[in-house]
Amino acid sequence: MKAVILAGSPGTAIFPLANYYSKLSFPVANEPIIYHLLSFLEASHISEVMVVLSGHPSGGGSIGRLFNDDRIEGMKVSVFEEKRPRGTAGCLKEVAGFIGSSPFLVISPNVFTGHLDLSEAFSAHHTQKAAVTVVVEKSNGFKKSLENIEVGKDGRIKRFHILHPSRDQRRILLPAGFYIFNPIVLDHIPDKGYMDIKEQLIPELGHKGFRIYAYELSNPVKKLDSLSDYFQLNRDLLSNGFMGGNHNGSSKSEIMERVWVGKNVRISPKAYLLGPVVIGRNCTIEDYAQIIGPASIGDGTRIGKDVLVRESIIWEKAELSSNSRIEHSLIGEEVVIREDERVKNTIVIQDNRFHQNFNISSSEHGLDGLNHCGTDLFSASYKRWKYGAYLIFKRLFDLFVSFLGVRQICR
Numbered sequence: 001m002k003a004v005i006l007a008g009s010p011g012t013a014i015f016p017l018a019n020y021y022s023k024l025s026f027p028v029a030n031e032p033i034i035y036h037l038l039s040f041l042e043a044s045h046i047s048e049v050m051v052v053l054s055g056h057p058s059g060g061g062s063i064g065r066l067f068n069d070d071r072i073e074g075m076k077v078s079v080f081e082e083k084r085p086r087g088t089a090g091c092l093k094e095v096a097g098f099i100g101s102s103p104f105l106v107i108s109p110n111v112f113t114g115h116l117d118l119s120e121a122f123s124a125h126h127t128q129k130a131a132v133t134v135v136v137e138k139s140n141g142f143k144k145s146l147e148n149i150e151v152g153k154d155g156r157i158k159r160f161h162i163l164h165p166s167r168d169q170r171r172i173l174l175p176a177g178f179y180i181f182n183p184i185v186l187d188h189i190p191d192k193g194y195m196d197i198k199e200q201l202i203p204e205l206g207h208k209g210f211r212i213y214a215y216e217l218s219n220p221v222k223k224l225d226s227l228s229d230y231f232q233l234n235r236d237l238l239s240n241g242f243m244g245g246n247h248n249g250s251s252k253s254e255i256m257e258r259v260w261v262g263k264n265v266r267i268s269p270k271a272y273l274l275g276p277v278v279i280g281r282n283c284t285i286e287d288y289a290q291i292i293g294p295a296s297i298g299d300g301t302r303i304g305k306d307v308l309v310r311e312s313i314i315w316e317k318a319e320l321s322s323n324s325r326i327e328h329s330l331i332g333e334e335v336v337i338r339e340d341e342r343v344k345n346t347i348v349i350q351d352n353r354f355h356q357n358f359n360i361s362s363s364e365h366g367l368d369g370l371n372h373c374g375t376d377l378f379s380a381s382y383k384r385w386k387y388g389a390y391l392i393f394k395r396l397f398d399l400f401v402s403f404l405g406v407r408q409i410c411r
Contacts, residue, residue, distance in 0.1 A: 001103055002048045003041050006088055008109035020349055023109045029237040030278045030296040038075050040113035050098045052091045053081040086194055089201035093189040101183055108177035112222040121215040125180045131210035133180040137220040139172035149173040151214045160198055176221055234313055238276040238294040
């Protein structure tokens with residue numbers, strides 16, 4: 001079996017960081033999400049992977065460079081960059097040559113697989129002779145969802161539909177972010193134009209009588225749909241389950257209790273580290289620097305004299321100058337924090353065009369409150385309304401594009 005990973009399009013207001021970087025490049029416990037996904041696929045005995053990039057402003061460079069790394073030894077990873085966005089289903093037609101004639105797995109970009117085992121889902125797909133198996137999960141009840149999947153007693157999917165926000169969420173089934181397809185479905189994707197998996201391809205296959213089943217996970221997967229999700233996932237992995245990395249060339253040594261470091265790291269004996277902390281390769285920690293976890297420090301970062309890093313995420317090749325203070329914040333790649341600068345509850349992003357700050361609430365009060373240059377852009381309720389409106393607009397747009405007026409399937 002082969003796998004296709006959808007790198008995703010630029011983020012919405014709920015996750016503005018994804019407007020500048022592909023989610024697959026986001027480090028989680030100091031490892032880009034793509035490496036976690038590849039480790040999961042390797043454990044699932046899948047060694048051939050296609051990553052599809054879709055209209056991201058960072059282009060293929062930031063993702064492509066990750067594959068020139070010794071950490072993916074044994075995996076054959078290819079990258080396809082769409083010239084025009086074709087949707088989650090349309091892009092599969094573009095890589096039909098890679099997919100070939102065997103069933104294949106499609107993975108959404110906002111999932112963190114952890115120790116997920118899909119072997120039973122693969123077996124069920126084969127046993128049920130399904131054209132499509134949608135991996136689903138129960139709503140956790142904490143995040144209100146506008147989506148639901150209706151499944152019959154035989155496990156076949158009846159329909160996808162939008163819920164009223166007041167609807168009881170206790171038995172809501174949601175897509176978990178994984179789809180298993182038989183290659184025959186590619187014949188029903190047009191050579192040109194836009195097509196979405198959930199809103200267009202699956203309903204069309206259902207109308208044509210194809211067997212479409214749901215496979216329900218016993219435990220929900222972690223999703224990266226917000227800044228809060230991203231920070232919390234890092235905290236959880238560092239505090240509860242980090243084992244020093246498991247990718248070739250990326251394993252880290254535990255030099256003191258809950259402090260892991262990569263290769264070629266220089267730490268002053270006068271520095272103070274309180275775990276959980278993970279430090280990437282080729283980092284330098286100078287005299288009297290303090291790093292208080294949970295914190296992750298990206299490859300090639302330099303932390304100067306008397307610097308304080310508290311409960312923060314530092315991406316690779318950052319430079320924190322002497323006596324600076326970083327608390328409850330995210331520092332992007334190659335960002336330079338000036339001497340004596342104070343950064344608290346803030347995301348600092350830099351690319352070749354700009355250097356921009358985003359202020360966020362402290363960890364004690366959650367991380368969804370997003371400000372831009374100190375000006376409050378969205379109240380929490382307005383953000384929820386806007387994201388809900390986005391989902392509804394997207395659904396209506398997909399229906400319009402596919403000329404579908406009815407979404408009942410698999411009767």
